[in-house]
Amino acid sequence: MPELRPQMWKATAMTDSRGELELRRLIMNALEDARSDAGTVTRDQLSSVDLGFETRRLIDQSRGIWNPRDLEATLSVLSTPSGPYDDAALDGSVFRYDYRAGSTDGDNRKLRRAYELGLPIILLRKVRDREFLPLFPVYVIADNFDQRHFLLGLDESLRSLDDPSNPTPTERRYISRLTRQRLHQPEFRARVLLAYDTRCAVCQLKHGRLLDAAHIIGDSEAGGDPVVTNGLTLCKIHHASYDSNMLGISPDYTVHINQDLLDEVDGPMLKHGIQEMDSRPLSIPSRRPDRPDRERLSIRYESFLAC
Known part of the structure; x- marks a missing residue:
């Protein structure tokens, strides 16, 4: 036409x-x-x-x-x-x-x-x-x-x-x-x-094109429902780190970095982008009903600890 x-x-x-x-x-x-x-x-x-x-x-x-x-x-x-x-x-x-x-x-x-x-x-x-x-x-x-x-x-x-x-x-x-x-x-x-005000929950990056909605429990697993309480807004690097268990989030809303990664020396990206996130409090939604489900975080955190 x-x-x-x-x-x-x-x-x-x-x-x-x-x-x-x-x-x-x-x-x-x-x-x-x-x-x-x-x-x-x-x-x-x-x-x-x-x-x-x-x-x-x-x-x-x-x-x-x-x-x-x-x-x-x-x-x-x-x-x-x-x-x-x-x-x-x-x-x-x-x-x-x-x-x-x-x-x-x-x-x-x-x-x-x-x-x-x-x-x-x-x-x-x-x-x-x-x-x-x-x-x-x-x-x-x-x-x-x-x-x-x-x-x-x-x-x-x-x-x-x-x-x-x-x-x-x-x-x-x-x-x-x-x-x-x-x-x-x-x-x-x-x-x-929207729940996270278009910010990475780990580093506060506010550029929507660089942000993903990450599942706490994978969508192919039991409990992996596509609901806000099973989601986190993460930038690309922290999403990849979370999926590979280099970064974990405990049920008290604290960010943790894998010890082997903390011990590694590999320039400013690793240092400032990942290592400095260790022990940082997770940024959570202002609305209580939107906040990450602690039980799901606990299940996922066990996988991080096992690595």
Whole structure:
């Protein structure tokens, strides 16, 4: 498809889904630029996104679905984990989005239109008050009228599934891996970085691109749930040190460095970047419910001591 210049979309969007598709690409590019280091955007940001030639609202003021009047199809849907609808990652595969209560049409009509036209939408996952993780491009890959919900695919490849509600075992493994990469991991990272004010819990580095959300208990192990209390914001070097048990964190929130590493002499990076972290208190979230789980830290600290 030939690329449309920004000023050209208005002439085509009303009658040509190709023009609307190009506008959505421009919107998603602008949204990518607006994301914070944690990968999130605020409600204020979503209320006015600058496209260079106009500003666009990307979220409804009060509802969970945004259907701009001048667009053929829904632009964004909002999912709140504690909300009234049963939105969920369906069976670890594709994302389920329930119809708006009381109707099979109404607001649902334009989301159905996105399905019919194959237009990408934005899924906004609420991670805390007025803070959202935007996922895009997302596609409506099924409209289950009897069950009153849509299925959203987090990748365009999922549009080719013969039966999105009943994927084959091979398809399910692929979709589950994709959902983990596109939904669960970014959401875990966003929640953890926000809890720690986008700072390394060990050295206080505050550069989001150099920070990871590290699991205390690995996500493939028992207790390795993707929750903030099982997470730490760590810079790249301290994350690698933690994963390799060169750095440990005791349940009293104290940083410890492996004795062999403390005894080693190898220049300023080792000295200032790792050795000087020994016995330093861990920086923890101000909100008590977000603080690292001491039991998980204890289990992980045993592995550090055993090395």
